[in-house]
Amino acid sequence: MTEAYIYDAVRTPRGKGKADGGLHEATSLRVASSVLEHIRDRNNIDTAALEDVILGCVTPVGEQGGEIARTAVLYAGYDERVPGLHINRFCASGLEAVNLAANQVKAGSGSAYVAGGVEMMSRIPMGSDGFAIGVDPYIAMKTYFVPQGISADIIATEYGFSRDDVDAYAVESQKRAATAMSEGRFDKSIVPVKDQNGVPLLEKDEFPRPGTDMQSLGALKPSFKDMGETMPGFDAVALLKYPHLEKINHVHHAGNSSGIVDGAAAVLVGDKAFGERFGLKPRARIRATAKVGNDPTIMLIGPVPATEKILRESGMSIADIDLIEVNEAFSSVVLRFLQAFDADHAKVNVNGGAIALGHPLGATGAMILGTLLDEMERQDKETGLATLCVASGMGAATIIERV
Numbered sequence: 001m002t003e004a005y006i007y008d009a010v011r012t013p014r015g016k017g018k019a020d021g022g023l024h025e026a027t028s029l030r031v032a033s034s035v036l037e038h039i040r041d042r043n044n045i046d047t048a049a050l051e052d053v054i055l056g057c058v059t060p061v062g063e064q065g066g067e068i069a070r071t072a073v074l075y076a077g078y079d080e081r082v083p084g085l086h087i088n089r090f091c092a093s094g095l096e097a098v099n100l101a102a103n104q105v106k107a108g109s110g111s112a113y114v115a116g117g118v119e120m121m122s123r124i125p126m127g128s129d130g131f132a133i134g135v136d137p138y139i140a141m142k143t144y145f146v147p148q149g150i151s152a153d154i155i156a157t158e159y160g161f162s163r164d165d166v167d168a169y170a171v172e173s174q175k176r177a178a179t180a181m182s183e184g185r186f187d188k189s190i191v192p193v194k195d196q197n198g199v200p201l202l203e204k205d206e207f208p209r210p211g212t213d214m215q216s217l218g219a220l221k222p223s224f225k226d227m228g229e230t231m232p233g234f235d236a237v238a239l240l241k242y243p244h245l246e247k248i249n250h251v252h253h254a255g256n257s258s259g260i261v262d263g264a265a266a267v268l269v270g271d272k273a274f275g276e277r278f279g280l281k282p283r284a285r286i287r288a289t290a291k292v293g294n295d296p297t298i299m300l301i302g303p304v305p306a307t308e309k310i311l312r313e314s315g316m317s318i319a320d321i322d323l324i325e326v327n328e329a330f331s332s333v334v335l336r337f338l339q340a341f342d343a344d345h346a347k348v349n350v351n352g353g354a355i356a357l358g359h360p361l362g363a364t365g366a367m368i369l370g371t372l373l374d375e376m377e378r379q380d381k382e383t384g385l386a387t388l389c390v391a392s393g394m395g396a397a398t399i400i401e402r403v
Helices: 030-041 066-076 095-104 136-144 147-158 164-182 215-220 225-229 232-240 270-276 303-314 331-341 364-379
Strands: 005-013 054-055 084-086 112-120 199-200 261-270 284-293 323-326 383-390 393-403
Touching: 005 030, 005 270, 030 066, 030 112, 030 261, 054 066, 054 095, 066 084, 066 215, 084 095, 095 112, 095 261, 095 284, 095 364, 112 364, 147 225, 147 232, 147 331, 164 215, 164 331, 164 393, 225 270, 261 331, 261 364, 284 303, 303 331, 303 383, 303 393, 323 331, 364 383, 364 393
Parallel strands: 054 084, 054 112, 323 383
Antiparallel strands: 005 261, 005 284, 112 261, 284 393, 383 393
């Protein structure tokens, strides 16, 4: 089987997902096109050599609708013979775009792809596209549907994570992100988004709150307590599925949950011949990919079974992985991962994560893969794992090895 390599990875800064955010005035198309332009220009590739451009986008309506990948291909000035594909696996969309590209390269279906994602949450609010699982009573009742925040609180309750535990994790995420930014660890991959006059709109992540401490988080009220407990509330639904729990312990809030932000990312994936053609040195080999489904009520435990599957199929153990990125959708998601694998926190999310930096839904998977690769190079490590939980009860994972 042909090997699939990562030749480059870029991302925009993460802008606050509000009207005063640094990227808000740029359209989804402009932001998506920006990373396509940068991946082309800094690698000096002829885009006619690409088989496809695959972009994740979780809320494909309005300006993000109409097959944003193909539209971005045209706006970025790629060869018009390059098609475009939009995909949606919720929070893992950006990683799945890369995985799909890699697996097609491995299968011999094309020599190179650009894959990534975009989400402009300040312009297209989360949930704007509607969702049957939450509003259609037939499927909601069948699946014991609860919102993601309730699911995060179920994880905390089921696996014994207290309010102090989830807050302490969030404080550490902020500290690690602050250190990474001060030391320029993201500089290799971040590319600016510019306005129509060529002036950068944003050049660094603006969501982090480096002054966050246990006291400031302790003052925040649980975000999902009212929707859970107000009768008839979602807690009652969850307890039908998990009757052994006396009650749901509501511990999550805005400070220990992923931030709403804008952003895009792109990864250049290709075979050996593609790199030789354009004089590019591969940075990593995509060794394995995996995706799973899991209980849709607790929903967010996907990184655990996805990692179990990818390790099993690769003949590896968690000890074989040097560095790990677990998307910080909520603190309890990562705490459960650490608990399940008895993993060393010093190897997991070493530069912080979505709690500090934000989670631009369709782009995050590609972003954390690029962050993982940069950190592997910085620390001179060999093997890395990226994994995300996914709405409706799924998980995705990717193992990469430096070349």
